[in-house]
Amino acid sequence: MKINEDNFIEQLKFRNEKALEYVIDNYGRIVKSVVKKHLFSLEYYQEECINDVFLAVWANIDSFRPERSSFLNWIAGISRYKAIDYKRKYLNREQMENLDDVIAGEEDREQMRLIEKELSEEMEEMLSCLNPEDRELFLKLYVDEMEPEEVSRQTGLKKDVIYNRVSRGRRRIRKLFSGQRGEKSYEQ
Numbered sequence: 001m002k003i004n005e006d007n008f009i010e011q012l013k014f015r016n017e018k019a020l021e022y023v024i025d026n027y028g029r030i031v032k033s034v035v036k037k038h039l040f041s042l043e044y045y046q047e048e049c050i051n052d053v054f055l056a057v058w059a060n061i062d063s064f065r066p067e068r069s070s071f072l073n074w075i076a077g078i079s080r081y082k083a084i085d086y087k088r089k090y091l092n093r094e095q096m097e098n099l100d101d102v103i104a105g106e107e108d109r110e111q112m113r114l115i116e117k118e119l120s121e122e123m124e125e126m127l128s129c130l131n132p133e134d135r136e137l138f139l140k141l142y143v144d145e146m147e148p149e150e151v152s153r154q155t156g157l158k159k160d161v162i163y164n165r166v167s168r169g170r171r172r173i174r175k176l177f178s179g180q181r182g183e184k185s186y187e188q
Helices: 008-013 017-038 043-063 071-099 106-127 132-143 148-155 159-178
Strands: none
Touching: 008 017, 008 043, 017 043, 017 071, 043 071, 071 106, 106 132, 106 159, 132 148, 132 159, 148 159
């Protein structure tokens, strides 16, 4: 069976590897440009991130909804969020090394400050569509990596309420970014 624009999504769902090759050949450029844009200062991680994007497409093709977004926007969004995850992992790794008294050179510290600034700006842009209370929930859960039980104790909100607000917030963020062309789209 020849894979083309009309059948590649269906064939991905059937786990046809040729469909994945089609995605790599036809959407690889957008994935690469999005990842490079967000990880420009972390060249070492770019190829691994690109591979993770295609793995995420393969593993999560059932969550793609053509009525909500084009495949191009969906894969660009996955690329963006994977790149942000890589920045976060890099920062966490660097912070752990610093705790082990590894002294980074001035160039490394400047690169860390640049990445932290980029990540902060991107996070601020993504969370700008949320009200302050929901933004605070996202920060506690996803940046501070607090457990929902702890957030519940701190805020006085029930866990069900927290999950509902986070779910609605994620939908708002997806809607905001899937409505934009190219690199500002999607979901994880």
